[in-house]
Amino acid sequence: MDFKIVQVKEDVLVENNQKAKEVREMLHKKHIFFLNVMASPGSGKTTLLCNLINRLKDKYKIGVMEADIDGDVDAERISKRTGVKAIQVHTSGACHLTAQMVEDATKSFEIDDLDLLILENIGNLVCPAEFDTGSNLNMMLLSVPEGHDKPLKYPLMFQVSNVAVITKIDTLPVFDFDFDKCEEYIHRRNPKAKVFKVSALKDEGVDELAKYLSSLIDQK
Numbered sequence: 001m002d003f004k005i006v007q008v009k010e011d012v013l014v015e016n017n018q019k020a021k022e023v024r025e026m027l028h029k030k031h032i033f034f035l036n037v038m039a040s041p042g043s044g045k046t047t048l049l050c051n052l053i054n055r056l057k058d059k060y061k062i063g064v065m066e067a068d069i070d071g072d073v074d075a076e077r078i079s080k081r082t083g084v085k086a087i088q089v090h091t092s093g094a095c096h097l098t099a100q101m102v103e104d105a106t107k108s109f110e111i112d113d114l115d116l117l118i119l120e121n122i123g124n125l126v127c128p129a130e131f132d133t134g135s136n137l138n139m140m141l142l143s144v145p146e147g148h149d150k151p152l153k154y155p156l157m158f159q160v161s162n163v164a165v166i167t168k169i170d171t172l173p174v175f176d177f178d179f180d181k182c183e184e185y186i187h188r189r190n191p192k193a194k195v196f197k198v199s200a201l202k203d204e205g206v207d208e209l210a211k212y213l214s215s216l217i218d219q220k
C-alpha cells in the first residue's frame with residue numbers, strides 16, 4: 001500500500017520534470033528569464049515583487065503569474081501597483097504549481113514580447129520545492145518573524161533555491177532572529193545560495209537584489 005503511493009508520487013515527479021525541461025527550453029529560445037518565487041504565506045512575496053518590478057519595469061518587459069488556491073487579490077495588487085500584466089493562476093485546491101500549469105498560463109501573455117516572467121508560487125515551504133516549474137532561478141523568501149531555524153526544518157526548499165532573501169528586516173528589534181545562524185543553516189543546505197536581506201516596506205536592500213537579478217536577466 002505505502003509502496004504504491006510512493007511509486008505514484010515518483011511517476012508524477014518524473015512527468016513534471018520532463019514538462020519543466022520543455023518549458024525551460026521554450027523560454028530559453030525566446031530569451032525569456034523565468035523567476036520562481038517561493039515562501040510561506042505572508043512572508044512578503046507580493047510586497048517585494050511590487051517593489052522589485054517597479055525598479056525593473058523600465059528596462060525589461062515583465063509578465064507576472066500569481067498562483068493561489070483561490071482569489072485574485074495578488075494579481076490585482078501587482079497590476080495596480082506596477083502597471084505590468086499580472087494573471088492569477090488557480091490550482092483547484094493543489095498546494096503547488098506544476099510545470100504543466102505554468103505552460104498553460106504562459107498562453108495568457110504575448111509571450112514573445114517578454115524579457116522576464118515571474119511566478120509567485122503558492123505560499124508553502126514544502127511541495128513547491130519538489131515541483132520544478134521550468135524556472136531559471138528559484139528565489140525563496142524567509143521573513144524575520146518566521147525565525148532563523150527554518151532551513152533546518154524545510155531542507156529541500158533551501159536546497160533547491162539559488163537565492164534566499166531574508167525579508168522584513170525592519171522587524172528585527174522585536175524578534176530574536178540570528179542572521180549568522182540563519183546564513184549558516186542556509187549554506188548547510190546549499191553552499192552556493194546567495195543570501196540577501198531586505199525590507200520591502202522600508203526600501204532597504206531591494207536595490208542590491210534588483211541589481212543582482214538584472215545581471216542575471218542580461219545574460220539571457
Ligand SMILES: Nc1nc2c(ncn2[C@@H]2O[C@H](COP(=O)(O)OP(=O)(O)O)[C@@H](O)[C@H]2O)c(=O)[nH]1
Binds near residue numbers: 171
Ligand atoms: N514590517 C514589514 N512588513 C512587511 C514587509 N513586507 C511585507 N510586509 C507585510 O506582510 C504582510 C504580508 O505581505 P504579502 O506581500 O502579502 O506576503 P505574501 O503572502 O508572501 O505575498 C502584509 O501585511 C505586508 O504589508 C516588510 O518588509 N516589513
Ligand SMILES: [Mg+2]
Binds near residue numbers: 120
Ligand atoms: Mg502574495
Ligand SMILES: [Zn+2]
Binds near residue numbers: 127128
Ligand atoms: Zn502540493
